[in-house]
Amino acid sequence: MFNYAISHIYDKLRLHFFMKVYSRFENREATLTTVETFSMEAIMAMEEPTVAQFAKMLDISSPNAAHRIKCLVQKGYVEKVQSKDDGREFHLRPTRKYLDFCKINQDYLEIIMKRCEKRFSPEDYKKLNEMLDIINNELMPELDIEAFKDSFT
Helix, strand or coil: CCCCHHHHHHHHHHHHHHHHHHHHHHCCCCCCCHHHHHHHHHHHHHCCCEHHHHHHHHCCCHHHHHHHHHHHHHCCCEEEEECCCCCCCEEEEECHHHHHHHHHHHHHHHHHHHHHHHHCCHHHHHHHHHHHHHHHHCCCHHHCHHHHHHCCC
16 A cells, blocks of 8 residues: 555545445435445536446446436436436436435535644645645546546537
8 A cells, every 4th residue: 555645535534434324324324335326426526427428437338327327316316317408318416315415525524624724824725725726637637527528529
């Protein structure tokens, strides 16, 4: 395993998420399988992809993607919204039920960023955000979601 701080941060974020998800299992709140959770994370990251974009991004067949989406729709975590531009296309939109579920991570990220803002000088906090933006926008080109979605138009 790499001895990079970002790797440790990523591990801690995943652990926090898993802890919260597992605590929901005890309360019978969670109904997503592991694969469904991964599928929903991909849908969230892609920001309302079409069914075809979802299948291509995950490198799965269209029938496999259709089955996964059908299960997510039945469980109430995603809805298919007809495209205004092309009536044959449907976009995958997370429902309030899922947004509440994934709020687990968002709330924790907000806590971490507030702690950073409190801990670091305004200049260092600004620099941290600039560096994170560079990592997101420049150093991860293979995960340029907008470019990927544009390849379908």
